[in-house]
Amino acid sequence: MNALMILASDLTGPGTYIKIPLTPIQISVGNLIVIVTMLVTFVLAILIPFPGRKETN
Amino acid sequence: MTTTNTPSAITGEESTLWTARLRRRFFGGLPPERLLPDSQPAYVASWIYVFGVLTIAALIIIIISGVALTFEGPLWWHESDVGHFVNSVHFWSVQLFFFSMAIHLWGKFWMAAWRGGRSKTWMTGVLAFLASIGTGFTGYLVQTNFDSQWIASEAKDGLNSVGIGAWFNVLDVGQALLLHVAALPLIVGAITIVHVLQVRRRGVVPPMGFEPSEEAGS
Amino acid sequence: MTKRSRTIIQWQGETRSYDIVKEFVVALAVVSILVLALSALFSSPDEPSLTIKSWANDAPSDFVLAAATELDGSSPSASYGPPYVAIPGSGQKVGPINLQAAAGVRTPVDSAKAFVLDPLLAMPYPTPVLTQALKEWKGANSVQRSEWSTSYIEALGAAPEGNPAKVAAGEYGPVPELTNSLLTMAKSGSLDGVVALGSQFYQTDYTHTLLFMGDGTYLEEAAVAQNLGGDQSGMMNETGSYPGQAWLWLYTFWYQIPPFSNEETTIGANADAVVWTIMMFLSLILLLLPFIPGLRSIPRWIPVHRLIWRQWYRDNPRPAK
Numbered sequence: 001m002n003a004l005m006i007l008a009s010d011l012t013g014p015g016t017y018i019k020i021p022l023t024p025i026q027i028s029v030g031n032l033i034v035i036v037t038m039l040v041t042f043v044l045a046i047l048i049p050f051p052g053r054k055e056t057n
Numbered sequence: 058m059t060t061t062n063t064p065s066a067i068t069g070e071e072s073t074l075w076t077a078r079l080r081r082r083f084f085g086g087l088p089p090e091r092l093l094p095d096s097q098p099a100y101v102a103s104w105i106y107v108f109g110v111l112t113i114a115a116l117i118i119i120i121i122s123g124v125a126l127t128f129e130g131p132l133w134w135h136e137s138d139v140g141h142f143v144n145s146v147h148f149w150s151v152q153l154f155f156f157s158m159a160i161h162l163w164g165k166f167w168m169a170a171w172r173g174g175r176s177k178t179w180m181t182g183v184l185a186f187l188a189s190i191g192t193g194f195t196g197y198l199v200q201t202n203f204d205s206q207w208i209a210s211e212a213k214d215g216l217n218s219v220g221i222g223a224w225f226n227v228l229d230v231g232q233a234l235l236l237h238v239a240a241l242p243l244i245v246g247a248i249t250i251v252h253v254l255q256v257r258r259r260g261v262v263p264p265m266g267f268e269p270s271e272e273a274g275s
Numbered sequence: 276m277t278k279r280s281r282t283i284i285q286w287q288g289e290t291r292s293y294d295i296v297k298e299f300v301v302a303l304a305v306v307s308i309l310v311l312a313l314s315a316l317f318s319s320p321d322e323p324s325l326t327i328k329s330w331a332n333d334a335p336s337d338f339v340l341a342a343a344t345e346l347d348g349s350s351p352s353a354s355y356g357p358p359y360v361a362i363p364g365s366g367q368k369v370g371p372i373n374l375q376a377a378a379g380v381r382t383p384v385d386s387a388k389a390f391v392l393d394p395l396l397a398m399p400y401p402t403p404v405l406t407q408a409l410k411e412w413k414g415a416n417s418v419q420r421s422e423w424s425t426s427y428i429e430a431l432g433a434a435p436e437g438n439p440a441k442v443a444a445g446e447y448g449p450v451p452e453l454t455n456s457l458l459t460m461a462k463s464g465s466l467d468g469v470v471a472l473g474s475q476f477y478q479t480d481y482t483h484t485l486l487f488m489g490d491g492t493y494l495e496e497a498a499v500a501q502n503l504g505g506d507q508s509g510m511m512n513e514t515g516s517y518p519g520q521a522w523l524w525l526y527t528f529w530y531q532i533p534p535f536s537n538e539e540t541t542i543g544a545n546a547d548a549v550v551w552t553i554m555m556f557l558s559l560i561l562l563l564l565p566f567i568p569g570l571r572s573i574p575r576w577i578p579v580h581r582l583i584w585r586q587w588y589r590d591n592p593r594p595a596k
Binding site (some may be wrong): 001003009011012013014015016024025026027028030031033036045046047049050 | 316317318320501502507508511512513514515516517518519521524528531532536579581583586
């Protein structure tokens with residue numbers, strides 16, 4: 001439960017924005033987390049071995 | 058009493074009945090064991106393959122939570138904790154929907170999944186993506202809060218600049234709401250169904266270099 | 276057989292057991308749990324709507340200025356062009372093509388009338404001063420009206436903090452009285468309903484209210500404070516710290532870079548139409564990717580597929596072709 005309480009946060013407060021150096025791009029932390037998670041998930045989905053050896057038909 | 062049971066005589070391969078033609082066209086490529094298979098090619102063995110079904114699952118949660126919201130009207134969620142929770146379910150399922158869809162798209166791109174006559178599968182997928190963005194946009198318009206006020210005010214400039222705004226008035230929340238809960242979900246749903254049937258019909262694309270040759274037959 | 280062969284070449288090789296229904300149920304369970312957890316932990320954003328009443332009370336100077344620009348015809352909505360008002364030569368262009376003008380005025384809005392004059396005329400107990408001001412305005416020709424309102428707008432610009440109470444004396448005709456009465460009406464909350472009302476009993480169309488609010492800086496300043504402004508990649512963002520519409524990243528990207536970000540350039544002045552055209556073109560490319568040589572070969576040249584199918588390639592050496 002404590003872990004949940006730490007995890008839960010009030011997202012209604014003002015957002016934090018990060019400017020990506022050398023670009024005109026400014027991105028919110030919320031969006032950055034989503035996009036980074038997507039990229040990481042994509043890489044993991046390809047790299048993590050899929051269970052179950054082949055079963056012949 | 059005799060019962061005539063001569064399908065081949067009346068509705069065989071040569072039958073030009075519209076019904077027979079439609080049945081051949083649909084079920085010809087989609088026998089039950091292909092619609093609901095219990096085996097798949099051995100090369101379908103990667104976690105990347107789960108993102109299509111995850112996208113569908115997210116869409117179903119979107120629809121369920123969306124239908125729940127329709128029962129109480131567009132202002133309910135501002136006034137009710139339960140309503141706000143249902144709205145949150147709708148909000149996060151949309152995030153997971155686009156999350157899964159994008160990963161699914163990336164995977165299909167790197168697999169060149171349009172090979173082997175699967176261009177329609179790819180194209181219906183892209184149409185589903187574009188239709189989903191449009192549907193999501195109308196959803197943002199009908200939040201009936203500050204975000205929808207601002208999004209409507211900004212979006213009108215984009216749409217007006219290419220003449221679309223003359224027909225799709227984003228400042229009319231009634232129009233946006235009807236599009237969002239009726240017309241667009243039907244369109245997205247229809248495209249999704251066609252897309253999934255395409256996958257069932259043609260099978261999952263084989264690895265590069267292992268496409269079945271023409272001589273192998275059907 | 277039909278003339279066109281509909282032979283679909285199915286996989287004849289090795290297969291594995293697969294439970295499609297179970298896969299779907301598991302996927303549904305996983306997504307449901309994730310969604311419920313995210314909803315319980317983070318809820319969802321709900322910034323309350325702004326109203327004409329909140330505008331008038333929080334930013335009265337901005338409100339008065341906006342009202343004056345409606346009378347002057349220089350407000351964004353009054354000078355917008357199609358689909359709200361016919362202004363020759365208006366509308367964004369891509370090259371020679373002006374779709375905005377071609378679509379025409381299909382949502383006609385007379386800003387001065389709808390946002391200022393009609394609401395004032397609808398007041399049940401107008402003060403004698405207001406009645407006189409309305410009479411004066413009605414009796415003047417368009418040149419006189421324009422002189423009054425433009426002078427007043429300039430005076431507001433020169434006044435400290437744009438405060439109408441500190442405007443220098445001048446020839447403004449009934450404009451100060453009209454805009455001030457409108458402000459009083461707005462502050463009380465009665466203007467919201469009047470501006471929104473159309474000719475019908477039931478209303479779902481907020482064109483008037485939102486166009487009017489957009490004619491001041493109040494709405495935009497609230498948006499910019501939340502990083503929702505056009506040049507803040509605002510299209511992608513959400514109020515508070517919530518994730519927004521990340522999938523709009525490419526659409527908003529163009530607005531952040533020159534020449535689209537520079538309104539002085541031709542492209543910048545027509546940025547909305549140009550960016551739309553670019554996005555439609557890119558969408559078409561994505562759609563037709565299977566047919567585009569070069570682009571469709573990228574997955575071959577950059578063999579991510581060798582990672583995806585590495586187990587298969589290990590177990591099945593490539594057949595000679």
